[in-house]
Amino acid sequence: MPAGNAQPQRRPDPRRIAAWLESVTDPEIPVLTITDLGILRDVQVHGDRVEVVITPTYSGCPAMRTIEQSILAELARHGIDDVRVRNQLSPAWTTDWLTPQGRRKLREYGIAPPAEATADKKALARGVAVVRCPQCGSTRTTCLSEFGSTACKALYRCDECLEPFDYFKCL
Amino acid sequence: MRASQTSAPGRSEALFEQLLRIGDNALILGHRLSEWVGHAPALEEELATANVALDLIGQARNWLAYAGEVEGRGRDEDALAFHRDVLDFHNVLLVEQPNGHYGDTIARQFLFDAFHFLQLEALAAGRDARIAELAAKSVKEVGYHLRRSGEWVVRLGDGTELSHERIQHAIDDAWIFVDELFTADAVDRAVQEAGVGPDPASLRPPWEARVQAVLTEAGLERPREGPVRTGGKQGTHSEHLGYLLAEMQFLPRAYPDARW
Numbered sequence: 001m002p003a004g005n006a007q008p009q010r011r012p013d014p015r016r017i018a019a020w021l022e023s024v025t026d027p028e029i030p031v032l033t034i035t036d037l038g039i040l041r042d043v044q045v046h047g048d049r050v051e052v053v054i055t056p057t058y059s060g061c062p063a064m065r066t067i068e069q070s071i072l073a074e075l076a077r078h079g080i081d082d083v084r085v086r087n088q089l090s091p092a093w094t095t096d097w098l099t100p101q102g103r104r105k106l107r108e109y110g111i112a113p114p115a116e117a118t119a120d121k122k123a124l125a126r127g128v129a130v131v132r133c134p135q136c137g138s139t140r141t142t143c144l145s146e147f148g149s150t151a152c153k154a155l156y157r158c159d160e161c162l163e164p165f166d167y168f169k170c171l
Numbered sequence: 172m173r174a175s176q177t178s179a180p181g182r183s184e185a186l187f188e189q190l191l192r193i194g195d196n197a198l199i200l201g202h203r204l205s206e207w208v209g210h211a212p213a214l215e216e217e218l219a220t221a222n223v224a225l226d227l228i229g230q231a232r233n234w235l236a237y238a239g240e241v242e243g244r245g246r247d248e249d250a251l252a253f254h255r256d257v258l259d260f261h262n263v264l265l266v267e268q269p270n271g272h273y274g275d276t277i278a279r280q281f282l283f284d285a286f287h288f289l290q291l292e293a294l295a296a297g298r299d300a301r302i303a304e305l306a307a308k309s310v311k312e313v314g315y316h317l318r319r320s321g322e323w324v325v326r327l328g329d330g331t332e333l334s335h336e337r338i339q340h341a342i343d344d345a346w347i348f349v350d351e352l353f354t355a356d357a358v359d360r361a362v363q364e365a366g367v368g369p370d371p372a373s374l375r376p377p378w379e380a381r382v383q384a385v386l387t388e389a390g391l392e393r394p395r396e397g398p399v400r401t402g403g404k405q406g407t408h409s410e411h412l413g414y415l416l417a418e419m420q421f422l423p424r425a426y427p428d429a430r431w
Binding site for chain 1: 215216218219221222223225226227228229230232233304305307308309311312315318319322
């Protein structure tokens with residue numbers, strides 16, 4: 001093979017890297033990518049080194065390590081090995097960063113997306129949100145527990161179709 | 172008395188200790204809550220308790236990691252969590268109290284959540300950017316903890332005769348540890364003067380208002396002032412903490428090179 005055919009050393013393009021990372025999914029909600037969730041905050045290229053900035057949904061989110069590994073593996077597949085994944089806490093993640101596509105995917109997966117636009121203080125007011133059943137669309141639903149199968153979800157029951165379902169809480 | 176105990180602590184020394192206090196509160200309460208896993212009265216409550224524990228342990232990790240950096244002696248969050256002994260823990264006495272029955276756990280949680288929420292709000296407005304950032308992240312989670320524990324106090328207080336009696340006793344029992352949350356010492360004052368943290372006493376009026384509102388809705392009495400226990404923040408603990416640490420620290424101490 002002629003020497004000139006070796007892979008040309010080009011600076012990786014941040015936008016292209018971000019596009020590659022759209023295949024990295026959340027291990028606990030595998031239909032959502034880290035882009036859908038708003039976990040992927042930034043991609044920067046410093047010389048040959050790529051820095052990927054991610055933010056946790058919750059302080060104790062046990063998925064962060066797996067997500068970091070998936071990012072490294074995905075970029076390695078594209079021949080990028082000099083990668084640093086940086087965990088950034090500020091500004092704090094909010095469910096407002098879920099993309100419209102992410103909200104649609106959640107609903108199709110059987111998880112009710114966050115009801116309000118912003119959580120903040122409203123989360124403290126009791127019984128505010130109207131949560132729609134992702135199965136039958138009814139708004140006659142009851143909160144069974146503030147915390148569901150993961151920290152980011154609450155457990156609900158539909159009083160119409162009687163199915164239980166997860167609700168992605170506002171944060 | 173040694174000079175070091177009378178003179179005011181230095182800036183970074185006070186900051187280190189304050190970070191341990193905040194981190195240890197979260198770590199010890201998180202561990203206590205995790206003890207319910209496999210034993211909670213209902214599946215939903217088991218999930219909820221474990222999730223609150225997870226939030227708190229995640230927060231503790233962030234606080235203790237920063238504490239280790241401020242200390243500058245190469246201790247990371249694991250070293251601080253697993254290789255300190257009882258006297259070097261700085262959590263308040265309230266959070267190390269045993270789980271008791273579920274009403275005891277809820278009473279402890281509610282009284283602490285109401286304080287924790289206000290403390291984090293104040294820290295988020297402080298001058299240390301890293302602390303403000305960690306507090307802003309945590310306060311959103313703690314808002315949910317407070318909402319849940321408050322709802323349980325109402326449900327139990329406004330429930331059956333037995334549940335009412337039990338939650339009232341639980342709140343009466345836990346009240347002995349409330350004063351410590353709001354009692355300032357030299358560390359609190361140094362941190363407050365640096366504009367990093369609040370004067371704990373300033374959190375008491377809004378705490379009283381919030382707690383009173385829930386107690387009223389629950390049909391419960393605010394306990395009268397009685398004896399008071401303090402000392403956890405300075406490292407003088409009840410006998411319960413040693414047993415908790417023995418369980419929590421066993422694995423990393425017995426197998427120092429364990430990796431998973």
